[in-house]
Amino acid sequence: MKxxxxxxxxxxxxxxxxxxxxxxxxQEMQKAYxxxxxxxxxxxxxxxxxxxxxxxxxxxVAQFMSEPFVEIIKDPVKWGAPPEGYFFTIRPYEFIxxxxxxxxxxxxxxxxxxxxxxxxxxxxxxxxxxxxxxPGEDAMKMAWNFEMQNRGDAYSYRKYSPxxxxxxxxxxxxxxxxxxxxxxxxxxxDPKPILPKNKKGYRRGMFLHMYMPAEFINTRMxxxxxxxxKKEDDSYLWYSQFRRIRRMNTSQRTDAIDGTDLIYDDxxxxxxxxxxxTYTYKGKKELLTDRHDGLALTTRVAGQGFTNNMxxxxxxxxxxxxxxxxxxxxxxxxxxxxxxxTYYIMTTDIYDQQGRYWKMFFNSTLPMRSEIGTMKxxxxxxxxxDVQRTHSGxxxxxxxxxxxxxxxxxxxxxxTTSYLQKTY
Amino acid sequence: MVRSxxxxxxxxxxxxxxxxxxxxxxxxxxMDGKLILSGFVKSTNxxxxxxxxxxxxxxxxxxxxxxxxxxxxxxxxxxxxxxxIKDDQESTIRIFGGFKAWYMATPDYDSEVxxxxxxxxxxxxxxxxxxxxxxxxxxxxxxxxxWQVRTGKQIVIWGQLDMSRVADVVxxxxxxxxxxxxxxxxxxxxGLWMIRTFYQSQLPGNxxxxxxxxxxxxxxxxxxxxxxxxxxxxFKYKNIANRENGFFSWMQNKWFKDEPQTxxxxxxxxxxxxxxxxWNIDWxxxxxxxxxxxxxxxxxxxxxxxxxxxxxxPQPKYSDYDTVYRYKRYTTIGGTAQTFTNFLNxxxxxxxxxxxxxxxxLGLGGxxxxxxxxxxxxxxxxxxQGNWNIEIPWVTRVIGTGKxxxxxxxxxxxxxxxxxxxxxLVDRNYRQGKDNAESYSLFFMQQMxxxxxxxxxxxxxxxxxxxxxxxxxxxxxxxDSGHFSGLRADLGAKFYGGGKHKYNRENMVSNxxxxxxxxxxxxxxxx
Numbered sequence: 001m002k003x004x005x006x007x008x009x010x011x012x013x014x015x016x017x018x019x020x021x022x023x024x025x026x027q028e029m030q031k032a033y034x035x036x037x038x039x040x041x042x043x044x045x046x047x048x049x050x051x052x053x054x055x056x057x058x059x060x061v062a063q064f065m066s067e068p069f070v071e072i073i074k075d076p077v078k079w080g081a082p083p084e085g086y087f088f089t090i091r092p093y094e095f096i097x098x099x100x101x102x103x104x105x106x107x108x109x110x111x112x113x114x115x116x117x118x119x120x121x122x123x124x125x126x127x128x129x130x131x132x133x134x135p136g137e138d139a140m141k142m143a144w145n146f147e148m149q150n151r152g153d154a155y156s157y158r159k160y161s162p163x164x165x166x167x168x169x170x171x172x173x174x175x176x177x178x179x180x181x182x183x184x185x186x187x188x189x190d191p192k193p194i195l196p197k198n199k200k201g202y203r204r205g206m207f208l209h210m211y212m213p214a215e216f217i218n219t220r221m222x223x224x225x226x227x228x229x230k231k232e233d234d235s236y237l238w239y240s241q242f243r244r245i246r247r248m249n250t251s252q253r254t255d256a257i258d259g260t261d262l263i264y265d266d267x268x269x270x271x272x273x274x275x276x277x278t279y280t281y282k283g284k285k286e287l288l289t290d291r292h293d294g295l296a297l298t299t300r301v302a303g304q305g306f307t308n309n310m311x312x313x314x315x316x317x318x319x320x321x322x323x324x325x326x327x328x329x330x331x332x333x334x335x336x337x338x339x340x341x342t343y344y345i346m347t348t349d350i351y352d353q354q355g356r357y358w359k360m361f362f363n364s365t366l367p368m369r370s371e372i373g374t375m376k377x378x379x380x381x382x383x384x385x386d387v388q389r390t391h392s393g394x395x396x397x398x399x400x401x402x403x404x405x406x407x408x409x410x411x412x413x414x415x416t417t418s419y420l421q422k423t424y
Numbered sequence: 425m426v427r428s429x430x431x432x433x434x435x436x437x438x439x440x441x442x443x444x445x446x447x448x449x450x451x452x453x454x455m456d457g458k459l460i461l462s463g464f465v466k467s468t469n470x471x472x473x474x475x476x477x478x479x480x481x482x483x484x485x486x487x488x489x490x491x492x493x494x495x496x497x498x499x500x501x502x503x504x505x506x507x508x509i510k511d512d513q514e515s516t517i518r519i520f521g522g523f524k525a526w527y528m529a530t531p532d533y534d535s536e537v538x539x540x541x542x543x544x545x546x547x548x549x550x551x552x553x554x555x556x557x558x559x560x561x562x563x564x565x566x567x568x569x570x571w572q573v574r575t576g577k578q579i580v581i582w583g584q585l586d587m588s589r590v591a592d593v594v595x596x597x598x599x600x601x602x603x604x605x606x607x608x609x610x611x612x613x614x615g616l617w618m619i620r621t622f623y624q625s626q627l628p629g630n631x632x633x634x635x636x637x638x639x640x641x642x643x644x645x646x647x648x649x650x651x652x653x654x655x656x657x658x659f660k661y662k663n664i665a666n667r668e669n670g671f672f673s674w675m676q677n678k679w680f681k682d683e684p685q686t687x688x689x690x691x692x693x694x695x696x697x698x699x700x701x702x703w704n705i706d707w708x709x710x711x712x713x714x715x716x717x718x719x720x721x722x723x724x725x726x727x728x729x730x731x732x733x734x735x736x737x738p739q740p741k742y743s744d745y746d747t748v749y750r751y752k753r754y755t756t757i758g759g760t761a762q763t764f765t766n767f768l769n770x771x772x773x774x775x776x777x778x779x780x781x782x783x784x785x786l787g788l789g790g791x792x793x794x795x796x797x798x799x800x801x802x803x804x805x806x807x808x809q810g811n812w813n814i815e816i817p818w819v820t821r822v823i824g825t826g827k828x829x830x831x832x833x834x835x836x837x838x839x840x841x842x843x844x845x846x847x848x849l850v851d852r853n854y855r856q857g858k859d860n861a862e863s864y865s866l867f868f869m870q871q872m873x874x875x876x877x878x879x880x881x882x883x884x885x886x887x888x889x890x891x892x893x894x895x896x897x898x899x900x901x902x903x904d905s906g907h908f909s910g911l912r913a914d915l916g917a918k919f920y921g922g923g924k925h926k927y928n929r930e931n932m933v934s935n936x937x938x939x940x941x942x943x944x945x946x947x948x949x950x951x
Contacts, residue, residue, distance in 0.1 A: 252828065
């Protein structure tokens with residue numbers, strides 16, 4: 001009897017020890033829906049999946065759309081629509097898995113992030129993957145999960161960006177090749193999680209080669225973000241027309257990017273040091289989002305503010321309000337709608353300092369086969385709307401060349417002034 | 425022949441535009457991307473606002489050489505191509521070529537402009553006169569690991585400021601059709617044949633070493649032709665019979681005749697530069713040993729005879745004179761520094777140079793009319809520039825649609841360390857009796873209405889000479905969705921002042937620009 005009790009106790013202790021020693025193993029990557037929730041979604045999809053949505057029936061799905069989005073579909077002429085108006089189709093929800101490398105890193109690093117009161121992470125350089133697999137209702141943790149999305153460590157894409165004035169259906173083009181590289185927080189490409197010889201403590205590099213507008217042809221630029229979350233970025237521009245390397249002012253992140261409705265903080269719908277905002281979790285919101293098809297099958301003529309024939313699926317998104325700590329910041333607040341499966345911001349609502357609705361941007365994501373053969377979700381397009389000025393824009397990474405995920409040709413050497421000066 | 429070459433080039437370019445839809449790309453890819461072409465076609469026109477200028481009929485002195493106020497109408501084109509021979513993990517080999525051409529139409533509708541010019545000047549002014557004029561750059565680029573070697577004709581930019589060329593010492597300028605800040609470097613700089621080598625080290629500060637050897641190619645600084653828009657006023661008194669040249673043209677062509685041979689080992693130029701990054705400062709240090717681009721030394725006896733004979737007697741001949749102008753060798757060291765400070769949110773740029781034994785002429789009181797000898801001067805120059813992005817209340821939000829204005833302000837000062845009051849320094853904007861020259865420059869840019877319009881203001885002021893320049897201009901970018909995709913239209917004006925100030929008269933400073941107040945009309949197609 002005593003022996004059995006001893007054995008039972010030993011088993012319990014061992015089980016507890018194993019459980020405590022490997023907390024990550026018990027955790028899983030988040031899904032947008034529980035099984036019960038998903039069953040309800042499937043019921044709804046029986047009616048709507050495959051249906052074309054336009055101004056005649058948009059009210060019936062408006063509960064899953066942001067208000068400006070509904071207005072764009074309902075009042076297509078105002079937003080530069082062709083005679084047939086604007087429309088999209090509904091597709092069934094589908095789970096988006098992360099890559100095996102990202103999942104493994106997430107599990108290996110679960111619970112290891114040393115999150116300080118100011119929102120910074122002390123040991124950021126050592127970590128990789130999704131740091132908070134179950135962020136609960138902690139908006140700061142959700143924000144870090146967004147920040148740790150590394151787009152396959154090295155991501156190359158050609159961004160074709162019409163800058164649209166829907167009032168007269170005119171547009172001006174920007175066409176730029178981007179290369180992004182993570183020096184730390186790497187999950188896909190060796191060496192992981194840190195590139196060697198990174199004495200200056202870079203976290204991420206972004207290289208940009210401009211093709212349009214024509215006066216900027218072959219102008220190149222790179223920006224380096226530091227692991228130190230209090231440090232400003234470093235940025236250099238090689239302006240081809242004047243053949244000079246110019247150090248750029250990186251502190252004024254609220255400057256509009258040439259002709260667009262975006263400011264420098266708006267890339268990926270947030271592109272700045274995370275600790276510049278305070279975050280508040282506002283619950284969940286189901287929205288129609290473009291997560292699986294991108295723009296490959298869409299139609300669009302010049303001057304359109306919205307791309308026709310996109311496909312949207314329901315997704316239960318995390319709503320996080322981000323307010324900049326600078327009281328004079330351009331925006332009063334941003335509201336992020338985070339995809340809990342990829343932690344991309346799928347949609348953002350932006351309010352001005354007077355609290356009026358100002359801008360709505362939404363991303364399209366697409367799981368793409370990376371150069372190492374895994375499927376990685378990446379952003380392939382973004383639509384931008386300034387509802388106060390009735391102005392819009394589109395950034396498509398599929399218009400010229402397909403993006404390259406985990407691009408092994410992107411190297412740290414690209415983020416040097418000597419590389420900027422090379423003949424393009 | 426040159427004109428037909430230009431026409432052919434233009435037709436080829438037009439054919440390329442028609443053959444290849446340019447709706448989605450700013451450049452033309454051929455041969456599976458191995459050959460990339462880009463460039464522009466441009467029409468630039470200036471309308472002179474000086475109604476009472478003596479170059480016009482309304483003026484006095486018999487110097488008029490204009491019928492029309494449209495005294496500059498230039499059609500120019502530039503095309504550059506990059507051909508990749510090899511590009512793999514091991515090495516890259518590419519050929520880069522930049523070719524330019526122009527046709528100056530002014531003499532076609534204003535025969536007085538053409539007729540007043542020296543025939544050789546007129547030929548070069550209207551269209552490319554030599555092969556070298558057509559080739560802006562042409563080099564073979566070889567990259568292997570940390571090494572890069574470029575061999576051929578190249579334009580090197582070592583400075584970082586907008587218009588000032590403080591540390592930018594390698595290529596001579598060609599100001600016959602444009603000026604820096606308004607035109608591109610491909611148009612206003614002359615390429616030099618050279619071997620240029622880079623080595624990216626792994627040393628602290630990421631030191632990048634650059635070495636340049638020009639084995640003997642010489643190109644002189646090209647000043648604008650006399651009587652043309654950018655040049656000095658036509659100075660050919662009608663009462664001096666049988667003069668082919670105006671006085672300035674008479675001198676300038678002698679410069680060209682006296683300049684070193686185009687290829688000669690004695691013309692060698694050599695120098696290098698190191699780029700680094702230390703304590704949050706991007707810096708460069710350079711050294712350059714070369715012949716002068718423009719003559720800074722004269723044979724005084726010959727010069728007095730040469731200048732004086734122009735005004736008396738029968739038509740003098742160049743062959744009557746020995747060398748008048750000399751191009752001497754000297755050394756420049758210099759550098760640049762750039763950093764960003766949160767204080768005032770400023771990007772700071774500093775450039776400096778030190779010219780050691782720079783050739784200068786001596787004239788009584790520093791006046792070039794009274795030359796008597798030559799000397800050498802040690803000159804130190806420093807420029808400091810601040811660059812700001814500015815949020816202007818209401819303007820940034822409503823007119824700029826969120827785009828902040830960009831402002832650069834530059835202060836420049838140079839000092840002759842071994843100054844002599846007889847040193848002729850007028851061409852460097854020195855006031856008589858002063859051992860230093862100063863200038864302030866301003867560059868302001870505001871994009872408007874989602875970058876469909878851009879306002880640019882360029883200005884400078886020389887406080888010692890009270891000379892100033894102000895150039896506001898608006899650019900309209902035609903929509904890419906319409907029929908005029910790729911077109912840009914510029915409308916602006918150029919204003920100059922202070923040219924008639926007493927200091928300038930004392931110094932015999934050219935007041936060429938003081939009479940050039942103009943409207944600017946420009947149409948560009950970029951691809």
